[in-house]
Amino acid sequence: MNTPPHERRRILLHDPTLRDGHHAVGHRLDADQLRAYATAANAAGVPVVEVGHGNGLGASSLQIGRARLDDATMLTTVREALTSSRMGVFMAPGWGTSDDLAAAVRHGADVVRIAAHCTEADVTERHIGVVRDLGAEAQGVLLMSHMTGPGGLAEQCALMVRFGAQAVGIMDSAGHYLPADVAERVRAIVDAVDVPVIFHGHNNLGLAVANSLAAVDAGASIIDATARGFGAGAGNTQLEVLVAVLERRGVETGIGLREVLAATDVAADRLMKAPPSVDSLAVASGLAGVFSGFRRPVLQTARAEGIDPVDLFLALGERQVVAGQEDLIGDIARQVKAAAR
Amino acid sequence: MAADEQRLRVAVLGAGLIGIDLVDKICRSRKLELALVAGRDRDSLGLRRAAETGHPTTAGGIHAVVDAGPLDMVFDATNADIHAEHWTALRPTGTTLIDLTPTGLGTVIVPGVNSHPPAARRHLNLVSCGGQAAIPVLYALSRRCTPSYIEVVSTGASASAGRATRLNLDQYIATTSAAIRAFTGTRDVKVMVNLSPARPAPPFRVAMTVLADGIRPAPVRTSIAAAAQAVRAYAPGFKVTSLAVDPGRISVVVEVTASGGRLPRHAGSVDIINAAAVLLAEQSAAASRGRGLHP
Numbered sequence: 001m002n003t004p005p006h007e008r009r010r011i012l013l014h015d016p017t018l019r020d021g022h023h024a025v026g027h028r029l030d031a032d033q034l035r036a037y038a039t040a041a042n043a044a045g046v047p048v049v050e051v052g053h054g055n056g057l058g059a060s061s062l063q064i065g066r067a068r069l070d071d072a073t074m075l076t077t078v079r080e081a082l083t084s085s086r087m088g089v090f091m092a093p094g095w096g097t098s099d100d101l102a103a104a105v106r107h108g109a110d111v112v113r114i115a116a117h118c119t120e121a122d123v124t125e126r127h128i129g130v131v132r133d134l135g136a137e138a139q140g141v142l143l144m145s146h147m148t149g150p151g152g153l154a155e156q157c158a159l160m161v162r163f164g165a166q167a168v169g170i171m172d173s174a175g176h177y178l179p180a181d182v183a184e185r186v187r188a189i190v191d192a193v194d195v196p197v198i199f200h201g202h203n204n205l206g207l208a209v210a211n212s213l214a215a216v217d218a219g220a221s222i223i224d225a226t227a228r229g230f231g232a233g234a235g236n237t238q239l240e241v242l243v244a245v246l247e248r249r250g251v252e253t254g255i256g257l258r259e260v261l262a263a264t265d266v267a268a269d270r271l272m273k274a275p276p277s278v279d280s281l282a283v284a285s286g287l288a289g290v291f292s293g294f295r296r297p298v299l300q301t302a303r304a305e306g307i308d309p310v311d312l313f314l315a316l317g318e319r320q321v322v323a324g325q326e327d328l329i330g331d332i333a334r335q336v337k338a339a340a341r
Numbered sequence: 342m343a344a345d346e347q348r349l350r351v352a353v354l355g356a357g358l359i360g361i362d363l364v365d366k367i368c369r370s371r372k373l374e375l376a377l378v379a380g381r382d383r384d385s386l387g388l389r390r391a392a393e394t395g396h397p398t399t400a401g402g403i404h405a406v407v408d409a410g411p412l413d414m415v416f417d418a419t420n421a422d423i424h425a426e427h428w429t430a431l432r433p434t435g436t437t438l439i440d441l442t443p444t445g446l447g448t449v450i451v452p453g454v455n456s457h458p459p460a461a462r463r464h465l466n467l468v469s470c471g472g473q474a475a476i477p478v479l480y481a482l483s484r485r486c487t488p489s490y491i492e493v494v495s496t497g498a499s500a501s502a503g504r505a506t507r508l509n510l511d512q513y514i515a516t517t518s519a520a521i522r523a524f525t526g527t528r529d530v531k532v533m534v535n536l537s538p539a540r541p542a543p544p545f546r547v548a549m550t551v552l553a554d555g556i557r558p559a560p561v562r563t564s565i566a567a568a569a570q571a572v573r574a575y576a577p578g579f580k581v582t583s584l585a586v587d588p589g590r591i592s593v594v595v596e597v598t599a600s601g602g603r604l605p606r607h608a609g610s611v612d613i614i615n616a617a618a619v620l621l622a623e624q625s626a627a628a629s630r631g632r633g634l635h636p
Binding site: 059061062063093094095097098099117118119120122123125126147319320321322324325327328330331 | 490492494496499504507508510511514515531533534535536537538539540546548550552582583592594
């Protein structure tokens, strides 16, 4: 395919390696690691580099995991490394507050994502307004989006646009979607709103890149992708693969392949012992539709209680747990153990 | 009936999920008389339902409440953003204002912990539903050890959280944290809130983690059981569902279901704060008996 550049569609790649990747390492990245990857991503021309605790601003806690660095240190470190890339942050109302948003913008956040569970977009009203008032770009994202249908997602996205969101979209937080699911949902959202539409994939069923491509073909124009797929569970859409795939598709990303390969090699060297892989537990969690960020606490709890983590993931799926409900993992593990006796 | 003549005349301001249930609970009280239900939208479900069940209603908000005086007590079940205006309007009237929004502006009350406010206090605040569920347990624990850190994560069913609750999450977190600090003397406090869309809707759940040195398991367990028993006297659906006492760390989970009224079972968050509000009003009624609230 050799479409002339001026005729090509342009997609914005949003890189949450330094936020979602935190889930893979218990939120323990240090300042040197943040600086190294932010510098590399900036040099590669990655448009937005997102940073923070895995669950975003204000989420460092015993419940979700304590970050090595506080929010201010993480943001300041990454901000100093970015000369052309914009800095992104993520916050879910109930985990963080408006004070966290104000601090993040003060520390140089340009793009602020306000997140809610896929049926609860009305909790974003206050905070999307706060981000707009602070003068940053406000985006609205729906978590665990497989838990409702295309119509519901379109409605919830339209609501966030009404609150002031300048881009809206969905996260496949459990890595549960097939490409056709993504295409149907993204189309419904594109039809319902007049702002760019976001897709954020996870790779539990090995489909993150395919799902991201389906989202692009269905009209999404902001796609999340991380170096080596560094992220919760089986990881995210792999950035360097997506850049190559979109090149083949004739879609412009503004990122050169050689440059992004160099940047993601830095991530592989500095951020992770090994890239995320689709192991048995990741498949079970994706099929059960459970938040990818539960992987580490599920493994720890299953080990402590002497039960199979796959059984625990399936039980959590049956209980329709959502992101933030880590306190239920222990209770449900004990129920699984009791039922097995 | 002589007892009836001494009922306190009260009004409910706000006709959302909290206000609707408050109306029910006030009607079941033998010490309170519901004089007015005030909202701002005549067509709202809450005002229509209150009118259908024969209660005087108004869409005139706080001004109608002030005009309806003299009232002994007003329950504010509106929204943290407008509560301060309500206090400004009511302050000169001598009416006691019980605030169920998470402003933390008035004297903060948690039954069983500081149930008997000085009679001169006319502006009372009930923290938040999560605060009402967590503080009795955390206060009891703080008598048994000196926490260095307290974390509280509350999860309510999506259907139990109305628009004001969703808009007021920041105030909910700030007010609940401040009240936990004040009642336990612990500086480092973290509060988080989740909404669960699961079906069937799950009960209101509050998970607490306390880090402290020198924890002695037996007295800790006894204190928690006693605190839970005391809460059940006014909120019967309150239950400790999980308790782990480890060296340096106490993890306790309580769940609250609603019972006895028209609230769905999962709406324990509404039940516990409203039960606390009505109990507080009834205690004030007992305290003021014979004094004549409106001399």
